Amino acid sequence: MDKIRFEDQGGGKFALHGALTFFTVTDALERSRELFADHARIEVDLADVHEGDSAGLALLLEWVNWAKNYVREIRYTNVPPQIVAIAQISEVDNMLTRGERWTGVI
Numbered sequence: 070m071d072k073i074r075f076e077d078q079g080g081g082k083f084a085l086h087g088a089l090t091f092f093t094v095t096d097a098l099e100r101s102r103e104l105f106a107d108h109a110r111i112e113v114d115l116a117d118v119h120e121g122d123s124a125g126l127a128l129l130l131e132w133v134n135w136a137k138n139y140v141r142e143i144r145y146t147n148v149p150p151q152i153v154a155i156a157q158i159s160e161v162d163n164m165l166t167r168g169e170r171w172t173g174v175i
Contacts, residue, residue, distance in 0.1 A: 071120065073097045081108035086117040089125030089152070097128055105132075109141055116147035123159075126152050130161065133168040143168035 071088035078084055105111050136143040145165060156162040
């Protein structure tokens with residue numbers, strides 16, 4: 070089974086490594102609660118995510134919802150093509166950038 074690993078790059082920046090799939094998103098969500106808690110602005114680099122599915126997309130959208138509820142900002146970079154394709158087919162691709170605006174500071 071694949072795993073997902075967070076790399077804390079400091080200052081609210083995190084890189085994810087591995088697969089963002091049905092098999093890994095529960096662990097990723099649990100881990101993110103601890104890692105994201107102290108940051109008003111969060112950037113998640115997905116360049117090293119080699120596999121993604123609809124559960125991965127759901128996690129990214131959950132983080133956007135979390136950011137909205139806790140008045141945080143979250144930004145994704147290098148979203149894997151598989152997740153972008155699923156978001157476009159589902160017509161929720163615009164929601165992936167909604168977490169970039171809530172704090173009013175870009």
